[in-house]
Amino acid sequence: xxxxxxxxxxxxxxxxxxxxxxxxxxxxxxxxxxxxxxxxxxxxxxxxxxxxxxxxxxxxxxxxxxxxxxxxxxxxxxxxxxxxxxxxxxxxxxxxxxxxxxxxxxxxxxxxxxxxxxxxxxxxxxxxxxxxxxxxxxxxxxxxxxxxxxxxxxxxxxxxxxxxxxxxxxxxxxxxxxxxxxxxxxxxxxxxxxxxxxxxxxxxxxxxxxxxxxxxxxxxxxxxxxxxxxxxx
DNA sequence: GTCCGGTCCA
DNA sequence: TGGACCGGAC
Numbered sequence: 220x221x222x223x224x225x226x227x228x229x230x231x232x233x234x235x236x237x238x239x240x241x242x243x244x245x246x247x248x249x250x251x252x253x254x255x256x257x258x259x260x261x262x263x264x265x266x267x268x269x270x271x272x273x274x275x276x277x278x279x280x281x282x283x284x285x286x287x288x289x290x291x292x293x294x295x296x297x298x299x300x301x302x303x304x305x306x307x308x309x310x311x312x313x314x315x316x317x318x319x320x321x322x323x324x325x326x327x328x329x330x331x332x333x334x335x336x337x338x339x340x341x342x343x344x345x346x347x348x349x350x351x352x353x354x355x356x357x358x359x360x361x362x363x364x365x366x367x368x369x370x371x372x373x374x375x376x377x378x379x380x381x382x383x384x385x386x387x388x389x390x391x392x393x394x395x396x397x398x399x400x401x402x403x404x405x406x407x408x409x410x411x412x413x414x415x416x417x418x419x420x421x422x423x424x425x426x427x428x429x430x431x432x433x434x435x436x437x438x439x440x441x442x443x444x445x446x447x448x449x450x451x452x
Numbered sequence: 453g454t455c456c457g458g459t460c461c462a
Numbered sequence: 463t464g465g466a467c468c469g470g471a472c
Contacts, residue, residue: 275458277458278457278458278459279456279457279458279459279467279468279469280457280468280469280470281456281457281469281470281471283470284469284470316469317468317469318467318468318469318470319457319458319459319467319468319469320467320468321459321460321466321467321468322458322459322467325459325460352459352460353458353459353460354458354459355458355459355460356458356459357458357459358458358459375457375458376456376457376458394463395463431456
């Protein structure tokens with residue numbers, strides 16, 4: 220399916236000239252997400268701070284665990300200003316049980332930086348978000364697309380696996396090059412105006428159906444669009 | 453006991 | 463480019 224991937228890549232952001240196969244992939248996945256997407260405490264929130272908190276928690280912690288901690292953390296620190304004003308020990312305590320405490324320190328430092336130097340408003344552009352501590356390419360893309368509607372991808376391991384399979388991008392060779400290639404393809408694929416839903420749909424599919432081991436191809440909503448070939452007629 | 457994971461740092 | 467960071471799942 221090298222041809223398909225090449226076609227995706229060469230079309231850049233021009234939705235009108237995206238190959239038909241790409242368009243049906245997007246349509247099928249978005250339709251599935253609308254109906255079967257996971258209902259999670261941070262879904263539907265448009266407060267950028269809340270989205271940031273959820274994404275940082277999700278960086279190395281499984282969804283199920285985060286669902287318990289996220290509402291509690293937000294109740295304790297409802298706004299970016301509240302978090303910025305909190306003492307480090309208290310933030311650390313609120314993070315207890317999630318592990319990877321550097322994330323909490325970075326989130327706290329990011330909140331301080333936004334309040335002290337950026338006027339209190341979280342930046343909307345991925346490049347600006349990435350200048351904050353603890354925010355890499357994935358988290359910047361997730362916050363920008365979900366909270367601000369930016370037309371940018373967000374590839375975590377789930378979304379990376381899904382795109383790799385659907386587009387037929389083989390493993391092997393340089394991991395970094397493969398990753399860079401997937402990000403480029405992902406940029407071309409983002410449905411303009413629906414990037415937040417799209418990114419979350421990719422991750423949900425990867426978490427529930429297009430799982431790492433033994434993917435459930437027979438029930439996959441995008442099997443007809445997939446380079447793996449399962450379920451195609 | 454082994455694997456998994458986004459960001460940062462060596 | 464590869465390990466550290468932590469806790470959970472298996």
